Amino acid sequence: MILIPCPHCGDRNSSEFTYxxxxxxxxxxxxxxxxxxxxxxxxxxxxxxxTEERWFHGSGCGKYLRAERHTVTNxxxxxxxxxxxxxxxRTRP
Amino acid sequence: xxxxxxxxxxxAVEVGDGPVARSPIRPLPPVRLHAGWEVSGRRxxxxxxxxxxxxxxxxxxxxxxxxxxxxxxxxxxxxSARDEGGRLVVGAGPDSWTVIGRTxxxxxxxxxxxxxxxxxxxxxIDTTHGRALxxxxxxxxxxxxxxxxAIDFDDAVTPDGATFTSSVARVVTEVVRDxxxxxxxxxxxxERSSGQYLFDSLLDAGNEFxxxxxxxxxxxx
Ligand SMILES: [Zn+2]
Numbered sequence: 001m002i003l004i005p006c007p008h009c010g011d012r013n014s015s016e017f018t019y020x021x022x023x024x025x026x027x028x029x030x031x032x033x034x035x036x037x038x039x040x041x042x043x044x045x046x047x048x049x050x051t052e053e054r055w056f057h058g059s060g061c062g063k064y065l066r067a068e069r070h071t072v073t074n075x076x077x078x079x080x081x082x083x084x085x086x087x088x089x090r091t092r093p
Numbered sequence: 094x095x096x097x098x099x100x101x102x103x104x105a106v107e108v109g110d111g112p113v114a115r116s117p118i119r120p121l122p123p124v125r126l127h128a129g130w131e132v133s134g135r136r137x138x139x140x141x142x143x144x145x146x147x148x149x150x151x152x153x154x155x156x157x158x159x160x161x162x163x164x165x166x167x168x169x170x171x172x173s174a175r176d177e178g179g180r181l182v183v184g185a186g187p188d189s190w191t192v193i194g195r196t197x198x199x200x201x202x203x204x205x206x207x208x209x210x211x212x213x214x215x216x217x218i219d220t221t222h223g224r225a226l227x228x229x230x231x232x233x234x235x236x237x238x239x240x241x242x243a244i245d246f247d248d249a250v251t252p253d254g255a256t257f258t259s260s261v262a263r264v265v266t267e268v269v270r271d272x273x274x275x276x277x278x279x280x281x282x283x284e285r286s287s288g289q290y291l292f293d294s295l296l297d298a299g300n301e302f303x304x305x306x307x308x309x310x311x312x313x314x
Contacts, residue, residue: 001243008170008187009257013243016260059260061186081187 008061016059023052116147117288128196132309139305141231150199154190156215165209195313225288230278233302240298262294
């Protein structure tokens with residue numbers, strides 16, 4: 001079992017989460033050229049090492065969070081709540 | 094118009110003898126009516142009991158933890174407490190709450206919460222008919238839940254009043270520890286469509302502890 005430390009709920013089984021991809025800064029939609037926009041949508045760095053990812057805690061608090069994960073050892077050294085738009089997913093009773 | 098309803102001269106619908114609502118969980122006989130809901134009148138004396146409490150009013154609240162409504166609710170994320178009116182206020186998430194009250198009181202709970210919210214952004218929704226709610230009571234309740242949920246149920250981690258959302262028998266379930274007369278007791282709430290499955294899964298996991306189904310309780314919440 002891989003434990004993911006949710007900043008809201010504490011350590012939880014990774015099966016409670018959905019992977020939502022690497023974190024990349026979004027180019028400005030107003031003036032981004034095709035190349036950078038395509039890279040933002042489809043490009044992945046996929047490093048063998050530390051990477052920052054977005055995860056969704058669907059079986060818990062229903063929030064998105066950011067995690068720094070080592071892709072080789074699966075060690076997670078830090079998690080924090082996602083902020084801004086999309087931080088809160090849906091109205092889940 | 095169905096036989097069970099009739100319209101009086103004032104235009105209001107009067108409910109006859111038939112049920113107006115059913116829990117997603119089949120009630121065991123004897124079935125009786127309680128505030129329009131079909132409920133089980135069965136009484137169990139077993140040491141470990143599972144009861145369907147789905148008719149209870151369940152109001153979902155979503156607002157900022159710094160809002161006036163949040164301070165009105167008082168309870169923080171991960172905790173639960175009774176308010177002055179005997180309703181159970183559950184801190185279900187960082188910015189969400191569930192208020193559980195007696196059958197038929199959802200609209201008055203919604204009205205009081207909306208009044209407390211004032212002009213601040215808040216979502217107050219009656220989810221009574223959209224959620225299933227069951228109560229598991231007995232000294233073996235913890236051992237049963239440990240079979241179907243990965244959370245630590247030790248008193249140090251999950252004391253009376255603690256609440257969390259996690260996977261219970263693979264269903265996303267809101268769990269509230271709400272002891273009854275010194276006996277460990279847990280309220281479990283999930284989406285209506287998973288209610289019967291969760292109920293059956295708990296019965297199955299409780300087979301080795303001889304869990305029994307109890308009817309709708311005298312003291313609702
Ligand atoms: Zn969480």
